[in-house]
Amino acid sequence: MSEKPIEDNGKAFLVLLLPISFLIIFLVATWRILLxxxxxxxxxxxxxxxxxxxxxxxxxxxxxxxxxxxxxxxxxxxxxxxxxxxxxxxxxxxxxxxxxxxxxxxxxxxxxxxxxFITASILGNILDSSEPVKELPAQPVTKTARSLLAPPTTTTLEEEETETESIPEPTLTHEEAKRSLEKQLIFGSLIQSELAKRLNVYSSTVYKRRNDPEFPEWSRSKDPDGIAWSYSEKTKEFFPVEEE
The missing domain is CATH 1.10.10.10 (Winged helix-like DNA-binding domain superfamily/Winged helix DNA-binding domain)
Structure with missing residues (x-):
């Protein structure tokens, strides 16, 4: 009973020894070529x-x-x-x-x-566009404001009607209204840091994406009011995109 397992183990060893022998012979004969x-x-x-x-x-x-x-x-x-x-x-x-x-x-x-690739000059432009604080243009004092600041005076009904008639009512064409809207956009335009705060992202993220064609849709998805924004290379500011 014990001779058969020994015989089986010897055959298994010979089966493994044969390919190993061939491999050793091959390496000895071809080691220079392999090296x-x-x-x-x-x-x-x-x-x-x-x-x-x-x-x-x-x-x-x-x-x-x-x-x-x-x-x-x-x-x-x-x-x-x-x-x-x-x-x-x-x-x-x-x-x-x-x-x-x-x-x-x-x-x-x-x-x-x-x-x-952010270089020192590009980083300086990012910081420069984030630092300035916009100054609002001086607005003319309106009649209402003057009436609130000046002491009350007694005027006749004729004087009030004459003064009222002397102020022409503004009539704007479509083009004039458009230009007027562009002038008023100074109140709606944002610099980079302000837009980044509004969109709740980093200022560098806005800088990277500002020239991307998909920037308006991306900014719309981030804006709390769903407003799409576009970047102006000329003014270095961001303006809301008008809906068609």
Whole structure:
């Protein structure tokens, strides 16, 4: 009864020993070739990395120029067009720069991936747009205000009617009303920090998204009153979007 298990164990050992023997013989006979292949693979990898580093050095000036021109916002398409190389290469380059400088990556359906690189000058612009306090223009004192401030005087009924008739009622056309509304928007326009408080987000978030085509809809979803906002490059302020 005890001889059969011993015999089975010996056969199992021989089954394992045979392929191990062939593997050892193969390694002894081909170790020089295998070592040469490993060295070649490592050398090729090092050469590729060296070539990439040399290529990035040539591309860095283009990258720095685009960062200045686009206020820190870049897409792989921008870099690929400017440098005339494939988009996959541009994306690999921007991924490396984003990891190096801690840039933010924003995904959108229309523009795809956008990389935001915040430089000292761009950060200064963010802080400058958040600091100033808007000064309201001087308003003329109306008749009502003068009547409240001045001591009461006795006037005849004729004088009151003459004074009332001398003040023409304003009649505005559609274009004039539109221009008047734009002038009054100084009360409805917000700087970056004010809009960020209204939307309950960081000021840097508003800065990153302000030129995004989807900014009005995004701001509408954040606004407590459901108002869509648009950014004006000219005044560096945010205005409510008029409903059509």
């Amino acid at each position: 040469a292949l490993i060295v070649l693979a490592i050398g090729f990898k090092i050469w590729q990395e060296y070539q990439w580093q040399q290529w990035t050095i040539r591309v860095n000036p283009i990258f720095h120029q685009l960062v200045r021109e686009n206020q820190g916002r870049l897409t792989p398409m921008d870099l690929a067009i400017k440098g005339n190389f494939p988009g996959t290469t541009a994306k690999r380059y921007l991924d490396g720069k984003a990891s190096e400088f801690g840039a933010s990556i924003v995904n959108s359906e229309e523009a795809g991936q956008s990389y935001y």
